[in-house]
Amino acid sequence: MISGAEIVIRCLQEEKVDCVFGYPGGSVLHIYDALFKQDQVKHILVRHEQAAVHAADAYSRSSQRVGVALVTSGPGVTNTVTGIATAYMDSIPMVVLTGQVPTQYIGQDAFQECDTVGITRPCVKHNFLVKDVKDLALTIKKAFHIAATGRPGPVVVDIPKDITAQMCEFDYPKSIQMRSYNPVVKGHLGQIKKAVQILQEAKRPIIYAGGGVILSDAAEKLTELARKLNFPVTNTLMGLGGYPATDAQSVGMLGMHGTFEANNAMHYADVILAVGARFDDRVIGNPEHFSSEKRRVIHIDIDPSSISKRVKVDVPIVGNVLDVIDEMLKLLDGGFTTDPEVADWWKQIDEWRGRKSLAYRQSDHIMPQFVVEKLYEVTGGDAFITSDVGQHQMFAAQYYKFDKPRRWINSGGLGTMGVGLPYGMGVLMANPGAQVACVTGEGSIQMCIQEMSTCKQYGLPIKIINLNNGMLGMVRQWQEMFYSKRYSQSYVTSLPDFVKLAEAYGHVGMRIEKPEDVEPALRKAFTEHKDDLVFMDFIIDPGANVFPMVAAGKGLTEMILAEEL
Amino acid sequence: MRHIISILIENESGALSRVAGLFSARGYNIESLTVAPTEDPSLSRMTILTSGSDDVLEQITKQLNKLVDVVKVVDLSEAAHVERELMLIKVRATGKDREEMKRMADIFRGRIIDVTESTYVIELTGASSKLDSFIAALDAGLILETVRTGVCGIGRGDRILKV
DSSP states (O other): OEEHHHHHHHHHHHTTOOEEEEOOOGGGHHHHHHHHTOSSSEEEEOSSHHHHHHHHHHHHHTSSSOEEEEEOSTHHHHTTHHHHHHHHHTTOOEEEEEEEOOGGGTTSOOTTOOOHHHHHGGGSSEEEEOOOGGGHHHHHHHHHHHHHSSSOOEEEEEEEHHHHHSEEOOOOOSSOOOTTOOOOOSOOHHHHHHHHHHHHHOSSEEEEEOHHHHHTTOHHHHHHHHHHHTOOEEEOTTTTTSSOTTSTTEEEEOSTTOOHHHHHHHHHOSEEEEESOOOOHHHHBSHHHHTTSOOEEEEEESOGGGTTSSSOOSEEEESOHHHHHHHHHHHHTTOOOOOTTHHHHHHHHHHHHTTOTTOOOOOSSBOHHHHHHHHHHHTTTOSEEEEOSSHHHHHHHHHSOOOSTTOEEOOOSSOOTTOHHHHHHHHHHHSTTOOEEEEEETTGGGGSTTHHHHHHHHTOOOEEEEEEOSBOHHHHHHHHHHSTTOOTTOBOOSOOOHHHHHHHTTSEEEEEOSHHHHHHHHHHHHTTTTTSOEEEEEEBOTTOOOOSEEOTTOBTTOEEOOOOO | OEEEEEEEEEOOTTHHHHHHHHHHHTTOOOSEEEEEEOSSTTEEEEEEEEEOOHHHHHHHHHHHHHSTTEEEEEEGGGSSEEEEEEEEEEEEOOTHHHHHHHHHHHHTTOEEEEEOSSEEEEEEEEOHHHHHHHHHHSOGGGEEEEEEOOOEEEEOTTOOOOO
């Protein structure tokens, strides 16, 4: 017989969890005591529970494992909600263990009590309140199973304090069967055959690849498929790295800030092969405008509810992207002839490429795009790039060419500012020794800046690329374009001296103000300060905007482009 | 379009709020909802009366199926089915109205299940439209109180919703 708290730790060990991100408190004291008595599961003490969940989330995103966070009841839980919702929107597998007040106090407004299951319900894949120590191990097993299978997502397990003190036999189930939960993996062969037939007939095809490609580790298979078909490939923000950005068949990211060629190719395609993507509002713009073109859509997704949600689909294929593409490849082995008109389509695409929609104006100030380009060069295109939300996020997505999956770590669906730094922590815990840069802005970085302290404690040498324009850049851009330059609350004044701040936390700070200093500073950060966290405060051109841009409510081809250079 | 969705769901605490929360979060209508355990006490059966276009209904069934506790979902109104609703209605039954109320209850095949000097409680079962008609047929001033269970329904013949 062991205690509930020991059961929790044993479960984590059985799941091969090597580290958890957390913050102790009254309701989880027994669990922390059990954690203290072992060394298999490492604990990373964050400075705010939100960061624990973001870090666990990035641990998942940057590896194929499930991230785990551990927090106490009440405020510990409410602080995690942003992080849980962030993971939920991007379908990230994660298990969040939360303490709860003792069973007999539940419902009595006890100290640090909140309705965890109720508060988190709308933003989890599933959640549990453990009511009996005998159910504890099985519940945690279920949590890991549910988080990682089907369309992945965060699962919360709420554990009352008394349960962690009670004694019980430990028996961890090897596998699990749930009558109510059996996600489909294999796609319907008939549908796949139909899809292949349509691909054969396509004259203006496009492969539209989303985060599902990354989540199902299908990047290699997708590349094989795309090469066989000789079709252009566009990636969503969440799908970056799912197809090599430097490949000739890549037309880049599509959507609100997608390239001219990607958005046009998506709009004018006669056949769209959507792979693990969900046609969301930032991708297709105005749905009426999008549906004005006649085309056939094939949609592969593990979640049936993603299919025909916003865009009517002709050939739905429910299944794991990896398995479905594998089936497709097998069928293609029987021979595939691309329609001769596809050659004309490529000519059209090259014409669109000629517009050079990512060219940007030069300036005496540092241009943010230039910083990202240099970062790409200095890191050999092989770093893990985390980002926050805003202009800098789009610059990173547009100018860092991701050739590998799980290298681009950002909050796509929820658009959570402040994730970048804790994301860097999660990435480093899952990939020790990796190059990690957090491309951020002076607005976002301040939302979780306390984590510089955590980075010091655990020696996490993140390179913070702060694109500092003294403004909430994306808000400013919208105000400039759509609110007659009324810059309501988008100026960030009284900024801290980031160099001193970094130094105060025990890190290295740099302030870079001239374009010619960008590359040397980056080189220095990644060589001389390889093992240090370096806060690089780039003072950038305050007028830089993100282009192309599809304004809200506009059609995908109605892009605002940067002036032609 | 009016639809009757039948759901088999694990009989766990919080199951109802998962379903109700899904409907409110995604802006779907619930016109009525009934729930009780089935012959297998580990399962509950929920019947939801909702409305929406075909696209919305497709999403409702898909989203319900996505809930981890949901075992099966069926749109009963897609095929032959029977549906019933139970109403208890308390009416004033004095003077000449007393006899009239009795007659009305008989015409609608209702049963009087509580009697006092001045009131009746009438139990009436049927399709929702029948209950509506009964209310419409009564003098509104005589209705003291109504309570309805919401629709429950079952497929006809071999259409069976079971694990």
